[in-house]
Amino acid sequence: MLVVLFLMGAFLSVATEDFFSLENLFDLLVSYSFVGIMATGLLVVLISGGIDISFTATATVAQYVVAMYIIKHGGSWFTAFAMAGAIGITLGAINGLLVHYLKVSAIIITISTLNIFYGLLIFITKGKWLYDFPEWFVNGWELFRFQSSSGNIYSLSMPIVALIVAFAFTAFLLNKTVLGRGIYAMGGHQEAAKRMGFNILGIHVFVYCYMGLVAAWAAIIQAQVVQTVAPNSIVGRELEVLAAVVLGGANLAGGAGSLLGTFLGVALIAVLSNGLTLLGVSSYWHQIVIGFVILISVSVTAWNSKNKERKGADIDVEA
Amino acid sequence: MWKRDPLLRNLLLLLIVLVSGFSLVLHGQFFSMANLQSMAFQLPELGILAIAMMITMVSGGINLSIIATANVAGISAAYILTSMLHEGISASGMVFVILLAFSAALFVSFIVGAINGFVVSYIGVSAILATLGTMTVVEGLSVLITKGSVISGFPAPILFIGNGTIAGIPVPLFIFAFCAIVVSIFLEKTPFGVGVYMIGSNIKATDFSGIEVKKVLVKVYILSGILCGIAALIMISRFNSARAGYGSSYLLVTVLASVLGGINPDGGFGKVAGLVIALVVLQVISSGLNLLGMSAHLAIALWGGILIFVISLSVLKDKFSKPQAKA
Numbered sequence: 001m002l003v004v005l006f007l008m009g010a011f012l013s014v015a016t017e018d019f020f021s022l023e024n025l026f027d028l029l030v031s032y033s034f035v036g037i038m039a040t041g042l043l044v045v046l047i048s049g050g051i052d053i054s055f056t057a058t059a060t061v062a063q064y065v066v067a068m069y070i071i072k073h074g075g076s077w078f079t080a081f082a083m084a085g086a087i088g089i090t091l092g093a094i095n096g097l098l099v100h101y102l103k104v105s106a107i108i109i110t111i112s113t114l115n116i117f118y119g120l121l122i123f124i125t126k127g128k129w130l131y132d133f134p135e136w137f138v139n140g141w142e143l144f145r146f147q148s149s150s151g152n153i154y155s156l157s158m159p160i161v162a163l164i165v166a167f168a169f170t171a172f173l174l175n176k177t178v179l180g181r182g183i184y185a186m187g188g189h190q191e192a193a194k195r196m197g198f199n200i201l202g203i204h205v206f207v208y209c210y211m212g213l214v215a216a217w218a219a220i221i222q223a224q225v226v227q228t229v230a231p232n233s234i235v236g237r238e239l240e241v242l243a244a245v246v247l248g249g250a251n252l253a254g255g256a257g258s259l260l261g262t263f264l265g266v267a268l269i270a271v272l273s274n275g276l277t278l279l280g281v282s283s284y285w286h287q288i289v290i291g292f293v294i295l296i297s298v299s300v301t302a303w304n305s306k307n308k309e310r311k312g313a314d315i316d317v318e319a
Numbered sequence: 320m321w322k323r324d325p326l327l328r329n330l331l332l333l334l335i336v337l338v339s340g341f342s343l344v345l346h347g348q349f350f351s352m353a354n355l356q357s358m359a360f361q362l363p364e365l366g367i368l369a370i371a372m373m374i375t376m377v378s379g380g381i382n383l384s385i386i387a388t389a390n391v392a393g394i395s396a397a398y399i400l401t402s403m404l405h406e407g408i409s410a411s412g413m414v415f416v417i418l419l420a421f422s423a424a425l426f427v428s429f430i431v432g433a434i435n436g437f438v439v440s441y442i443g444v445s446a447i448l449a450t451l452g453t454m455t456v457v458e459g460l461s462v463l464i465t466k467g468s469v470i471s472g473f474p475a476p477i478l479f480i481g482n483g484t485i486a487g488i489p490v491p492l493f494i495f496a497f498c499a500i501v502v503s504i505f506l507e508k509t510p511f512g513v514g515v516y517m518i519g520s521n522i523k524a525t526d527f528s529g530i531e532v533k534k535v536l537v538k539v540y541i542l543s544g545i546l547c548g549i550a551a552l553i554m555i556s557r558f559n560s561a562r563a564g565y566g567s568s569y570l571l572v573t574v575l576a577s578v579l580g581g582i583n584p585d586g587g588f589g590k591v592a593g594l595v596i597a598l599v600v601l602q603v604i605s606s607g608l609n610l611l612g613m614s615a616h617l618a619i620a621l622w623g624g625i626l627i628f629v630i631s632l633s634v635l636k637d638k639f640s641k642p643q644a645k646a
Binding site: 120123301 | 383438442443444445447448449451452453454455456457458459460462463466467567568571572574575578584585613614616617618619620621622623624626627630631634
């Protein structure tokens with residue numbers, strides 16, 4: 001996967017002048033930060049053996065409520081993120097509790113909650129678009145900026161910082177904490193994890209809350225980037241994020257998946273569509289190419305593991 | 320069947336409560352011919368797509384590409400209809416073009432189904448990933464063919480499929496009933512159907528019992544694809560147009576309807592009859608709320624709520640009935 005990405009990068013930098021420019025890479029990071037941040041949350045849920053489809057609805061609800069609040073009352077970045085976080089965690093907790101107590105596959109629960117969250121939001125708000133944000137929100141913030149040779153100004157802005165923070169924190173969580181081990185253990189075998197003494201209820205609630213939190217924050221950042229809140233702009237993109245995470249090797253059955261893989265998955269899709277644009281391929285072709293890449297990559301993975309299984313002559317009584 | 324299945328019994332009860340509730344609140348408006356007819360017009364599209372989803376779920380899979388398949392099939396048919404029909408074409412010429420368009424739609428959906436089936440069974444990709452991939456490719460294909468625009472303007476016979484009535488009963492409802500009956504016979508009365516249920520319960524055991532698992536799975540996805548093609552014909556006729564993004568909100572609703580109708584998301588259980596009742600429940604909710612002047616989005620939220628409610632009921636019932644069984 002790394003090799004594929006590297007080859008593609010090398011090819012694109014030779015074939016087009018713009019690909020390896022800082023401008024392009026920064027633009028790429030900004031425009032895919034949203035998908036990338038959400039992907040870290042979804043990865044955690046997938047590793048735990050669950051799945052979350054409702055995170056786009058959670059994101060939309062958080063985005064909308066926060067946008068309404070700051071347009072009316074002002075506030076600051078702190079209030080925006082705190083509010084979004086609270087909403088994300090609350091909706092996530094609902095998912096986590098339902099998944100834990102109803103014992104129905106998580107995809108069903110989260111499809112239902114997607115409909116509930118989103119339907120109620122549009123019902124109450126009538127689906128109006130929001131703009132006219134306060135100045136501090138319009139301007140965003142950045143760590144440092146520099147001027148490129150062509151005179152454009154580029155900066156380490158909020159989306160990029162948030163993306164880095166999301167990946168760094170998720171890496172810490174998964175690799176360095178007991179909770180992270182618990183998430184892997186539960187995804188590997190729930191009953192075994194339970195007998196080892198992990199708190200299954202706690203982990204269930206935590207992973208869905210984490211997904212909710214991450215989705216809500218990503219939504220605030222996306223709102224800052226596009227400067228409008230349209231209630232229908234995020235819902236419907238859940239499968240796009242799922243595809244990126246799965247491309248990165250996360251196992252839908254749980255227990256496996258790495259952050260590096262997820263990063264590469266998101267990067268692959270980003271570089272692919274960016275490269276096609278730079279090469280002058282009509283945008284109508286992009287989705288087909290990306291679809292084929294997904295199909296081929298999952299096929300190769302499945303084919304390899306099938307052959308491995310055959311060679312191992314492994315008799316699996318359980319499955 | 321009803322006594323043994325608490326989920327279905329709850330569903331039927333729910334339907335009775337909903338219908339009587341709405342008819343009380345709406346003073347007979349609910350049972351008016353106009354409302355019944357409009358319900359009968361709205362149900363079939365979603366219904367046929369839900370059957371397409373349901374059969375893959377019974378086999379332990381899922382088909383995320385149903386909407387994309389329906390759209391690409393609809394677009395193929397629409398493309399033929401609009402490019403080959405012209406003013407003053409003879410009646411037999413028109414019949415030929417329409418038949419050609421129908422077969423194109425069914426053929427395209429057959430191919431997509433066959434690809435899904437092949438990738439799932441012979442390559443061994445999990446259904447959710449395989450169909451996610453084909454969904455992306457096929458959706459891209461639709462965008463490429465139409466360049467993102469709408470193909471519209473069909474002849475009267477096509478419009479009849481989606482909008483006509485025979486003896487007051489909408490044509491789409493006949494098509495839906497036909498599909499539901501055929502699929503339910505397939506699933507419950509043929510060796511193929513037995514194979515599908517067995518695969519859904521335990522694929523390894525089915526393999527060892529001598530059923531050709533791979534072939535059955537390919538057939539399941541082909542059947543699912545063809546149903547999408549049929550739904551596509553109704554869709555293009557109702558909209559009098561075809562476009563890449565139509566009906567995308569239906570995708571998750573078909574899963575919801577299936578589970579509400581007692582189809583086990585892990586595979587192996589569920590019947591067409593349950594799905595049909597679930598579809599009627601969903602339709603009653605949205606039509607009833609519509610008559611009350613409520614937004615369609617409230618109906619969507621209620622659909623989700625009802626599914627969780629019904630699941631909770633059966634979980635709770637399990638909990639309370641177990642101790643009794645022991646005693």
